[in-house]
Amino acid sequence: MLRVAVPNKGALSEAASAMLAEAGYRQRRDPRELVLVDPENEIEFFFLRPRDIAVYVGSGTLDVGITGRDLFLDAQVEAEELMQLGFGASTFRFAGPVGDFDSLGQLEGKRLATSYEGLLKDYLAARGVTASVVRLDGAVESSVRLGVADAIADVVETGSTLRAAGMEIFGEPILRSEAVLIGRRGIEAPVGLDVLLRRLQGVLVARQYVMMDYDVRKDLVDAAAALTPGLESPTVSPLRDSEWVAVRSMVKRNHTNRIMDELYELGARAILVSSIHACRI
Numbered sequence: 001m002l003r004v005a006v007p008n009k010g011a012l013s014e015a016a017s018a019m020l021a022e023a024g025y026r027q028r029r030d031p032r033e034l035v036l037v038d039p040e041n042e043i044e045f046f047f048l049r050p051r052d053i054a055v056y057v058g059s060g061t062l063d064v065g066i067t068g069r070d071l072f073l074d075a076q077v078e079a080e081e082l083m084q085l086g087f088g089a090s091t092f093r094f095a096g097p098v099g100d101f102d103s104l105g106q107l108e109g110k111r112l113a114t115s116y117e118g119l120l121k122d123y124l125a126a127r128g129v130t131a132s133v134v135r136l137d138g139a140v141e142s143s144v145r146l147g148v149a150d151a152i153a154d155v156v157e158t159g160s161t162l163r164a165a166g167m168e169i170f171g172e173p174i175l176r177s178e179a180v181l182i183g184r185r186g187i188e189a190p191v192g193l194d195v196l197l198r199r200l201q202g203v204l205v206a207r208q209y210v211m212m213d214y215d216v217r218k219d220l221v222d223a224a225a226a227l228t229p230g231l232e233s234p235t236v237s238p239l240r241d242s243e244w245v246a247v248r249s250m251v252k253r254n255h256t257n258r259i260m261d262e263l264y265e266l267g268a269r270a271i272l273v274s275s276i277h278a279c280r281i
């Protein structure tokens, strides 16, 4: 059985389980369940702290796992990113009291609080900045006011936690993160991993694309197909009126309305959009 680590709580947990359920796997009903076997799909899910998932995968105890790129890199284990999963986006950034800092260089000799010690130390070392790193478990925004640090490096999503603490971001983003599937580096792919990857890819595509259908005059079909090239090539079918054809193509969900406007301008009619429930590309 393929052994898969899934976040048990926190920012990534619900979306990770939703994605696996959409990919056709059994998911737990009770959030206290620690292990779930899906015998039909020959796969076993282990619900673990997202920070620990990299450790289990890196040590080879579990085959693959879903965690945040930031947590994965912080853990500094022998594993690699197999797939980006398109949720759990966040940015890891420096922040300090409003007006105190505006560049990385000013951190020289300062105290920096973070929950991501490995990630931060690597970043500072790569840029030749010497600062002392204070490792905290969470609520890092309070550390400056409470006097244990001069600035922080933390996950920022909306920025509202920072604002509430009287702080602002400065410098370039340290890392852009999202949920990723990680696996062990340099080993033969475990049995069943190819199916999991294809299924997750199918969910990503079904979420990112819609199916677009329209009718267009034959002489305009090349111009219309250029607007809707699809993944490989649009399907063009004859209509009873031999001057017209029906076209069917996958279109990026966030381009839907622009493409419909452009098709209509061109002369296409009966433009219909439907969602894709599942797919294998």
Ligand SMILES: Nc1ncnc2c1ncn2[C@@H]1O[C@H](COP(=O)(O)OP(=O)(O)OP(=O)(O)O)[C@@H](O)[C@H]1O
Binding pocket: 009, 010, 011, 012, 050, 051, 067, 068, 069, 070, 071, 088, 089, 090, 091, 138, 155, 156, 157, 158, 177, 178
């Ligand atoms: N708004 C957010 N706040 C915190 N983490 C987020 C947010 N959005 C996405 N993430 C991602 O979620 C992961 C952190 O998950 P989680 O919140 O479960 O960890 P934690 O902060 O270590 O745990 P906890 O807060 O439960 O003690 C990271 O990969 C982070 O980038």
Ligand SMILES: O=P(O)(O)OC[C@H]1O[C@H](OP(=O)(O)OP(=O)(O)O)[C@H](O)[C@@H]1O
Binding pocket: 137, 138, 139, 140, 141, 154, 155, 156, 157, 158, 159, 160, 161, 162
């Ligand atoms: O930019 P925002 O949208 O405000 O989100 C970022 C905040 O959310 C996370 O905290 P979390 O709730 O996970 O608590 P923690 O710091 O104790 O982990 C993160 O550590 C920041 O504090």
Ligand SMILES: [Mg+2]
Binding pocket: 010, 138
């Ligand atoms: Mg958190």
